Amino acid sequence: MPTKREIAAFEAGIKLGALYHQFVGSPVSIKTAGSLERAMQESISLQPYVRKVVVSLNRHMLNENVFGYCELEGRMMNAEVEIDYEGELVRAKLEYDAAKNYPLMSLL
Amino acid sequence: MPTKREIAAFEAGIKLGALYHQFVGSPVSIKTAGSLERAMQESISLQPYVRKVVVSLNRHMLNENVFGYCELEGRMMNAEVEIDYEGELVRAKLEYDAAKNYPLMSLL
Amino acid sequence: MPTKREIAAFEAGIKLGALYHQFVGSPVSIKTAGSLERAMQESISLQPYVRKVVVSLNRHMLNENVFGYCELEGRMMNAEVEIDYEGELVRAKLEYDAAKNYPLMSLL
Amino acid sequence: MPTKREIAAFEAGIKLGALYHQFVGSPVSIKTAGSLERAMQESISLQPYVRKVVVSLNRHMLNENVFGYCELEGRMMNAEVEIDYEGELVRAKLEYDAAKNYPLMSLL
Numbered sequence: 207m208p209t210k211r212e213i214a215a216f217e218a219g220i221k222l223g224a225l226y227h228q229f230v231g232s233p234v235s236i237k238t239a240g241s242l243e244r245a246m247q248e249s250i251s252l253q254p255y256v257r258k259v260v261v262s263l264n265r266h267m268l269n270e271n272v273f274g275y276c277e278l279e280g281r282m283m284n285a286e287v288e289i290d291y292e293g294e295l296v297r298a299k300l301e302y303d304a305a306k307n308y309p310l311m312s313l314l
Numbered sequence: 315m316p317t318k319r320e321i322a323a324f325e326a327g328i329k330l331g332a333l334y335h336q337f338v339g340s341p342v343s344i345k346t347a348g349s350l351e352r353a354m355q356e357s358i359s360l361q362p363y364v365r366k367v368v369v370s371l372n373r374h375m376l377n378e379n380v381f382g383y384c385e386l387e388g389r390m391m392n393a394e395v396e397i398d399y400e401g402e403l404v405r406a407k408l409e410y411d412a413a414k415n416y417p418l419m420s421l422l
Numbered sequence: 423m424p425t426k427r428e429i430a431a432f433e434a435g436i437k438l439g440a441l442y443h444q445f446v447g448s449p450v451s452i453k454t455a456g457s458l459e460r461a462m463q464e465s466i467s468l469q470p471y472v473r474k475v476v477v478s479l480n481r482h483m484l485n486e487n488v489f490g491y492c493e494l495e496g497r498m499m500n501a502e503v504e505i506d507y508e509g510e511l512v513r514a515k516l517e518y519d520a521a522k523n524y525p526l527m528s529l530l
Numbered sequence: 531m532p533t534k535r536e537i538a539a540f541e542a543g544i545k546l547g548a549l550y551h552q553f554v555g556s557p558v559s560i561k562t563a564g565s566l567e568r569a570m571q572e573s574i575s576l577q578p579y580v581r582k583v584v585v586s587l588n589r590h591m592l593n594e595n596v597f598g599y600c601e602l603e604g605r606m607m608n609a610e611v612e613i614d615y616e617g618e619l620v621r622a623k624l625e626y627d628a629a630k631n632y633p634l635m636s637l638l
Contacts, residue, residue, distance in 0.1 A: 209530040212431040215424065216514060216529050219435020223343075227444040229600070231554035238356040239415055246355030248346040252383035259468040269531045275360035277554070280601065299434060306596045313432050316539065316637040323536040324622060324637050327543020334461035335552040338493070380522045385446070386495065406540060414488045421532040421540050440557075448552055454572040461569030465564040468599035478585035 214291035215313055218298035221287045222311045225250045225261070226300065228282060234282075235275040239263045242278070250287070254304045257295070258288040264302070280309030320398035325363045326406035329395045330419045333358045333369070334388060336409065342390075343383040343415055347371045350386070357393070365403070366396040372410070388417030431529055433471045434514035438504045438527045441477070442496060442516065443507035450490040450498075455479045458494070466503070473511070474504040479491045480518070496525030538615035539637055541579045542622035545611045546635045549574045549585070550604060550624065558606075559599040565589045565604070574611070581619070582612040588626070604633030 208218040225246060234242050246261045262270070262284040268276055289296045295314040316324070333354060343349050354369045354409045376384055389410040397404045405422040424432070441462060450458050462477045478500040484492055497518040505512045513530040532540070549570060558566050570585045586608040592600055609624040621638040 208431065211425075212428050215428040216431040216527075216581050219432040219437075220527055221435075223436040223439025223441075225439075225442045227440045227442075227555055228337075228340055231551055231604075232353075233332075233357045233360040235360055238353075241349070241353045242461075243357045245340075245346075245349045248349045248384060249341045251576075252343055252381075253339040254381045265524040271361045273359075277604065280555075285464060288460040296428075308596050309315060311432075311436055313429060317535075319533075320536050320539040320620075321637060323532065323540040324635075326544075327540040328541075328547040328635055331544040331547025331549075332551045333547075335447055335548045335550075339443055358605040380524050381496075387495075388447075388493065405537075416488050419540075419544055421537060444556055445552075446567040448569075449576040451576055454569075454576060457565070457569045458570045461556075461562075461565045461616045462563045466558045468562060468597075470597045480582055489578045491577075528628075 210292050210294040210298065214289045214294045214296035216293055218287055218289045218296050218313065221250050221253055221256060221259065222285065222298060222300050224253065225285055226283065230280060232278045233275050234263065234278045235270065235285045236268050236270060239265060239268060255289050255291045256287060261285045267291065271276055272284055283309065318402040320403065322397045322402045322404035325399055326395055326397045326404050329358050329364060329367065330360055330393065330406060330408050331369065332361065333393055334391065338386055338388060339387045341383050342371065342376060342386050343378065344373055347373060347376060356379040357395050363397050363399045364395060367393065369393045370405050391417065423436065426508050426510040427512065430505045430510045430512035432530065434503055434512050436470055437466050437472060437490045438514060438516050440499065441483040442499065443499055446494055447495060449491050449492045450479065450484060450494050451486065452484050453479055454483060455481060458480055464508060468485065471505050471507045473500065477501045499525065534616050534618040535620065537631050538613045538618045538620035541615055541638065542611055542620050543575050545580060545583065546576055546609060546622060546624050548577065549609055550607065554602055554604060557599050558587065558592060559594065560592050561588060563592060568599055570628045579615045579624045580611060581614040583609065585609045603627045607633065
């Protein structure tokens with residue numbers, strides 16, 4: 207039987223995996239980053255056991271292509287989720303790891 | 315050689331196909347529909363030759379699951395795009411066709 | 423500090439969240455379900471710490487629309503993932519819960 | 531009133547936009563590129579008026595991250611669709627344009 211804390215960690219993973227793969231590839235620019243961040247936050251906040259979601263897109267990475275925008279990539283996303291599973295609180299984050307060149311998800 | 319008008323129609327199709335398949339599956343509720351609509355609009359507006367995008371989610375279809383939200387389905391989306399390809403204007407829409415039970419995309 | 427088992431549970435959640443939100447909305451039919459299952463399995467198998475992924479789409483739910491296909495919904499997906507995080511093994515599944523009418527993810 | 535050819539061009543655009551935004555972000559490697567290509571082809575082939583879809587992922591661009599895989603990006607995808615709308619045949623492609631550094635979609 208998993209512990210409550212393991213279940214909370216599992217739920218945190220679901221939210222970050224969902225956030226990432228639902229929105230990766232979305233056209234985005236510095237002008238529209240704010241509305242995409244807000245939609246991402248509010249969307250994932252609806253999922254079960256979520257207490258908080260904060261999403262922040264790295265404006266420095268939003269380089270413009272020839273048509274003046276780019277597409278959301280994993281390395282551009284910073285996110286933190288807080289899960290409350292039956293009183294057990296767990297936090298996790300998604301953050302670009304420059305050394306590994308990988309958008310890393312981890313429990314806090 | 316395609317005509318400018320055919321190219322404009324092609325571009326309109328790209329935008330509706332992108333809008334649909336980028337955001338379908340996003341968690342959404344009546345409370346968050348507004349932020350998702352706005353992000354969808356602003357995101358697709360960035361793509362080439364777009365003059366206007368309007369997205370409206372059908373609140374009547376946003377039925378709550380056991381956790382109080384639902385996921386975006388094609389039949390919930392109404393959208394209209396206006397393309398300007400070298401002066402050739404084309405409009406197209408995505409709208410649920412109840413008779414066909416299908417989220418239909420069409421040129422206007 | 424999270425335990426290895428909590429991290430393994432977190433990783434399992436990531437995989438199911440990713441699987442779900444990457445592929446939900448894909449056009450699918452009984453004829454093409456096999457290739458989609460295989461791509462889903464092989465794709466998610468690449469992610470860190472995955473030991474096994476099995477995906478099975480419920481053919482009984484693949485009802486044809488007016489054009490002879492449907493789109494992948496959460497309730498159609500059955501999946502099981504096995505994570506090995508530094509020797510700690512965790513299994514989790516995604517399965518439609520008919521009583522809740524919800525595609526439920528859970529640790530095994 | 532749009533011509534049949536404009537509608538066929540519109541339908542071609544829908545397919546490429548759908549293909550791109552449904553599958554962008556999928557974990558992929560040289561070993562799994564074949565199953566993803568096949569699923570992409572078969573999935574989009576189901577959509578209305580499609581006569582043929584060919585998808586080819588550029589193996590040279592599938593660089594491995596620290597965990598031995600990458601995620602599907604637009605520039606890695608080559609695709610060609612053939613639409614038959616009431617006898618009007620239209621072909622379109624998605625191909626990385628190196629000069630523009632952009633995954634360009636165009637009518638053939």
